[in-house]
Amino acid sequence: MTTPAARPHTGRQRNEAARDAILRAARRQFGERPAADVTVATIATEAGVGRQTIYRWWPTKYAILLEAMTELGRTTVEQPDTGTYPGDLEAFITATFNAARDTTTSTLLRVLMAEAQRDPQVHRMLREFTDRRRQALRELLDRAAANGELDTPADLLIDQVFGVLWYRILLDNGPLTPTAATELTRALLNQTQPRPPSPKP
Amino acid sequence: MTTPAARPHTGRQRNEAARDAILRAARRQFGERPAADVTVATIATEAGVGRQTIYRWWPTKYAILLEAMTELGRTTVEQPDTGTYPGDLEAFITATFNAARDTTTSTLLRVLMAEAQRDPQVHRMLREFTDRRRQALRELLDRAAANGELDTPADLLIDQVFGVLWYRILLDNGPLTPTAATELTRALLNQTQPRPPSPKP
Amino acid sequence: MTTPAARPHTGRQRNEAARDAILRAARRQFGERPAADVTVATIATEAGVGRQTIYRWWPTKYAILLEAMTELGRTTVEQPDTGTYPGDLEAFITATFNAARDTTTSTLLRVLMAEAQRDPQVHRMLREFTDRRRQALRELLDRAAANGELDTPADLLIDQVFGVLWYRILLDNGPLTPTAATELTRALLNQTQPRPPSPKP
Amino acid sequence: MTTPAARPHTGRQRNEAARDAILRAARRQFGERPAADVTVATIATEAGVGRQTIYRWWPTKYAILLEAMTELGRTTVEQPDTGTYPGDLEAFITATFNAARDTTTSTLLRVLMAEAQRDPQVHRMLREFTDRRRQALRELLDRAAANGELDTPADLLIDQVFGVLWYRILLDNGPLTPTAATELTRALLNQTQPRPPSPKP
DNA sequence: GACTAATCGAGACGGTACGTCGCGTCTTACA
DNA sequence: TGTAAGACGCGACGTACCGTCTCGATTAGTC
Numbered sequence: 001m002t003t004p005a006a007r008p009h010t011g012r013q014r015n016e017a018a019r020d021a022i023l024r025a026a027r028r029q030f031g032e033r034p035a036a037d038v039t040v041a042t043i044a045t046e047a048g049v050g051r052q053t054i055y056r057w058w059p060t061k062y063a064i065l066l067e068a069m070t071e072l073g074r075t076t077v078e079q080p081d082t083g084t085y086p087g088d089l090e091a092f093i094t095a096t097f098n099a100a101r102d103t104t105t106s107t108l109l110r111v112l113m114a115e116a117q118r119d120p121q122v123h124r125m126l127r128e129f130t131d132r133r134r135q136a137l138r139e140l141l142d143r144a145a146a147n148g149e150l151d152t153p154a155d156l157l158i159d160q161v162f163g164v165l166w167y168r169i170l171l172d173n174g175p176l177t178p179t180a181a182t183e184l185t186r187a188l189l190n191q192t193q194p195r196p197p198s199p200k201p
Numbered sequence: 202m203t204t205p206a207a208r209p210h211t212g213r214q215r216n217e218a219a220r221d222a223i224l225r226a227a228r229r230q231f232g233e234r235p236a237a238d239v240t241v242a243t244i245a246t247e248a249g250v251g252r253q254t255i256y257r258w259w260p261t262k263y264a265i266l267l268e269a270m271t272e273l274g275r276t277t278v279e280q281p282d283t284g285t286y287p288g289d290l291e292a293f294i295t296a297t298f299n300a301a302r303d304t305t306t307s308t309l310l311r312v313l314m315a316e317a318q319r320d321p322q323v324h325r326m327l328r329e330f331t332d333r334r335r336q337a338l339r340e341l342l343d344r345a346a347a348n349g350e351l352d353t354p355a356d357l358l359i360d361q362v363f364g365v366l367w368y369r370i371l372l373d374n375g376p377l378t379p380t381a382a383t384e385l386t387r388a389l390l391n392q393t394q395p396r397p398p399s400p401k402p
Numbered sequence: 403m404t405t406p407a408a409r410p411h412t413g414r415q416r417n418e419a420a421r422d423a424i425l426r427a428a429r430r431q432f433g434e435r436p437a438a439d440v441t442v443a444t445i446a447t448e449a450g451v452g453r454q455t456i457y458r459w460w461p462t463k464y465a466i467l468l469e470a471m472t473e474l475g476r477t478t479v480e481q482p483d484t485g486t487y488p489g490d491l492e493a494f495i496t497a498t499f500n501a502a503r504d505t506t507t508s509t510l511l512r513v514l515m516a517e518a519q520r521d522p523q524v525h526r527m528l529r530e531f532t533d534r535r536r537q538a539l540r541e542l543l544d545r546a547a548a549n550g551e552l553d554t555p556a557d558l559l560i561d562q563v564f565g566v567l568w569y570r571i572l573l574d575n576g577p578l579t580p581t582a583a584t585e586l587t588r589a590l591l592n593q594t595q596p597r598p599p600s601p602k603p
Numbered sequence: 604m605t606t607p608a609a610r611p612h613t614g615r616q617r618n619e620a621a622r623d624a625i626l627r628a629a630r631r632q633f634g635e636r637p638a639a640d641v642t643v644a645t646i647a648t649e650a651g652v653g654r655q656t657i658y659r660w661w662p663t664k665y666a667i668l669l670e671a672m673t674e675l676g677r678t679t680v681e682q683p684d685t686g687t688y689p690g691d692l693e694a695f696i697t698a699t700f701n702a703a704r705d706t707t708t709s710t711l712l713r714v715l716m717a718e719a720q721r722d723p724q725v726h727r728m729l730r731e732f733t734d735r736r737r738q739a740l741r742e743l744l745d746r747a748a749a750n751g752e753l754d755t756p757a758d759l760l761i762d763q764v765f766g767v768l769w770y771r772i773l774l775d776n777g778p779l780t781p782t783a784a785t786e787l788t789r790a791l792l793n794q795t796q797p798r799p800p801s802p803k804p
Numbered sequence: 805g806a807c808t809a810a811t812c813g814a815g816a817c818g819g820t821a822c823g824t825c826g827c828g829t830c831t832t833a834c835a
Numbered sequence: 836t837g838t839a840a841g842a843c844g845c846g847a848c849g850t851a852c853c854g855t856c857t858c859g860a861t862t863a864g865t866c
Contacts, residue, residue: 114317191392251820515720809863826847827844
């Protein structure tokens, strides 16, 4: 817990420094402790802020976290472009898996997914958050479809990618290594690529 | 809320009737209200039981729910046997998806997955719960592998099935209809079935 | 049980209206029911207050009662002044006995004395409470001693007065009527007043 | 806490060894800890007895204590006989004070007096207990009255003796030494002995 | 010599008070 | 005039003790 930095009041306008301190404190605490031990009060204390200041701007502690992650996510989005559809897909999946290998990130994702099951508001906000990544993948697949390189419905493919990702995050059921990413990519390409009519069954 | 049935004491032995009443009450309440509105006290009241009786046997309200679901699951497990690997796989996926289409069931699964992210104990118990279904699918795939009908690592296949399932349960991201099950089956078989060496691209 | 009056919040300062409501509720309940049936919760409910508000300011329900009685006692103290030592003594004892004849008062005193035997904190507070009355009597006796009207150590005399009082309160062993007060006064004066050297025994 | 001694069952008859163990455990625990920390369960454990065995024979833990003290008291009662009324009175008061100077005894008395204020049953039993001592003193005073050596009502005198005693036990307000006993005796004799009509003030 | 009856140690049970904690609202006092 | 501080009403939490119950064993008296 860092000591709250000295910070001047800014009068009747929203204090951006306070907002930042709150987001940072929330991110740090949710990354390091069980979510139950993170409290509006603990965030307020670490941020050197009154609790009311938090309630004025966010409905729940999870809303703070979501805002903090959205803030971060805004910078980190990039579209792969390797020139080929298989290359782009592998790049996308590898990058996605890699992001989730960061312990803090996966912890925060788990916290949000958990809360989304309880609070419809958070559920909606998490959907918006995940839909941005879905959209990126969809565009990639659309390009492949335009070239006739796709045989499976895009929605199913997307769900397979993110399904495996979330399943392994939430249940510790498997690796998210580059190798795992390559493995998944190969499997999806197998089902994806049109094939010659199979020989008689 | 049903009135608690009269129930005889059983002396120094555990009272199985009380246990049943508690499991039933937990299942009902978690299925019908937000998990936050389910309380050890509300379960105890509905079951006609003292709160201490619950604390004596379960560490948290979610542990009750898990035990209740395990109890149910014990009876409902069945292995499909259609004679062919593709048929068995489709039957398995369809049955699995169908079970999750029941609103109560999926609600309970969401509650448990959410809590598993907070309580390591629940996480462990949920893993045991899910591992039983994984095991069933694995056996099915092992039979196929023995016939040389499998090309993809079994673990990856399993994670795709349950990944899509949980992903759609948790994020409302897609259907769990028989059609969806067939679609997924076909995609996985595509990955799965060995194919003649593809002609040069 | 009266319905809790609407009461405005007072922000970050202690809410005196709430404090009053709590003291009044405690006094009323302890006066009317067995102490075991008085609960922090019942007091809180009657006072229209959260339980935590009570725990914030008082360690036990008996501490509330003591504060309530001290509050009352603050106003009711008066020193008799009849002009003569015997008159003053009789006035004091009569007044003291009379106060204890009120059923509510004696009930509360019994409750406090009982709790004082269990909780050293309450014991200390009850001593402070009783010491104020002792002090009043002591001053009365000091005036008599200054006039040479006293033969017995003041402490013993004081203990005789309050000893009889408490003994009769706690064990229902005798009356606290004005007659009883006069009787005790006469006895004490007998032992008190210096007498001419007694004739040979 | 002594380990429970091995003790044979006695079949369908009451087990006297168990009764003794319970009385001893109660006396020890009440003498050494705050009464709130003495529980039917702790007594049962120390006595190596099931709780039900206690509930079968005593209504409350205080009833156990009272029975234990009565058992002891049965032996310790003795009537002083010095030949003179003043001597007898001083002997009685000194003996009474002395008994109360034992820390364990006074602790137990305080516990009982406290509980007597809450439980009418205990109140009644304590009155019976104290009335035996009152009766002894009353007989002593009756003998004096028969000789014309008494000027004050016996009841008032008795209440002064036990009043001072209990008052000092309950509030730590004064000594119970032999000196204190002598002092009180002298004061009471002053009240007691008829005197020549006092000269006009 | 089997059978009944009561006691005993043990511990689960339905209750209820306890004191703590976090929530979200409210008001004051400070800067 | 916006903010930190913190009191407030609320209610869930998990613990402790209460007094009741049933169990399985043990032993004493009864038939």
